Amino acid sequence: MSKKxxxxxxxxxxxxEGFYRYAGYYLAENMAENLDAMAKEAAExxxxxxxxxxxxxxxxxxxxxxxxxxxxxxxxxxxxxxxxVLLAVGCGMxxxxxxxxxxxxxxxxxxxxxxxxYTSVDFVAQEASEQVMIPEEWQQVYLPAFVPEGYQxxxxxxxxxxxxxxxxxxxxxxxxxxxxxxxxSFQLDTEDAATQQVFIGQxxxxxVEKEGLRTLLWYDHVHTFYLIGNIDEETIVQMAENIQLEK
Numbered sequence: 042m043s044k045k046x047x048x049x050x051x052x053x054x055x056x057x058e059g060f061y062r063y064a065g066y067y068l069a070e071n072m073a074e075n076l077d078a079m080a081k082e083a084a085e086x087x088x089x090x091x092x093x094x095x096x097x098x099x100x101x102x103x104x105x106x107x108x109x110x111x112x113x114x115x116x117x118x119x120x121x122x123x124x125x126v127l128l129a130v131g132c133g134m135x136x137x138x139x140x141x142x143x144x145x146x147x148x149x150x151x152x153x154x155x156x157x158x159y160t161s162v163d164f165v166a167q168e169a170s171e172q173v174m175i176p177e178e179w180q181q182v183y184l185p186a187f188v189p190e191g192y193q194x195x196x197x198x199x200x201x202x203x204x205x206x207x208x209x210x211x212x213x214x215x216x217x218x219x220x221x222x223x224x225x226s227f228q229l230d231t232e233d234a235a236t237q238q239v240f241i242g243q244x245x246x247x248x249v250e251k252e253g254l255r256t257l258l259w260y261d262h263v264h265t266f267y268l269i270g271n272i273d274e275e276t277i278v279q280m281a282e283n284i285q286l287e288k
Contacts, residue, residue, distance in 0.1 A: 179204055183220050183264065186283040189276055192216060208270075216270035218280070223265045241281045248274065257281055 176197060188208050195209040203221040234251035239259075246259030257268045257277050266284060268277050 181264075182287050183266070183284045184287045185218060185280045186285050188216070188280065189272060214271060216268065216272060216280075219267050220264050223260050223263055239278060241278070241284075246281070248277070250274070 176199070179199070182204060184206070189210075191210040192208040192214075193210075194206050195215075196207040198205040198207070201221075203219055205217060205219045208216040208218065230251065231249055234249050236247060236249050239246045239248045239257070241257075241259045244259050244261050246257060249256045249258075253271055255268075255270065255272060255274065255277050259266055259281060266281065268280055270277065
């Protein structure tokens, strides 16, 4: 077979194609070498301490935001399940109040010793490092004289005239205790829930249990109280029966 004879233009195109391949290969090699050199230089370049501090502060800020978002999700879930969705208070603004200038409140853990004939019950004071600081501006504050073993106050919140304390144990389980002036309005989610009337001392109360979460609401003609948590009926009632005026 005879070889096809290329025209002058085809010969030029063929030559240019080879040239482009040659130039592209060496251009790619040169770029790769430059990138390797830049990567090596970047790895060997010391970063200023200020950049490290900025990055640490940035990460700390992200963690703080994550904790705040988790708190909002928890409150939303409690509100949806436990029924504290509408609270009528006389004040039109809600202000979060956290511990600043405060006084110490003695907390007690309930310690039981079960024997064959009886159960010994002792109230053991927590260490000073476990004591909570209550906001100085809070007046007429009632607190449980004991909490279940392992729980301590982890946070406080103020919503108008309402005072809320969050007790938490090392596993993240939480109990909410709140007090507010009698006269507000509470709505309790009792759909598919077990409800019963209870007495805290001589005061009438309502106990609601739904999906393991218990809500106890009662009042003393001056204040309305509630407790919310994944704790048994005996414990939540015992906490309510040991509410004491601390300030």
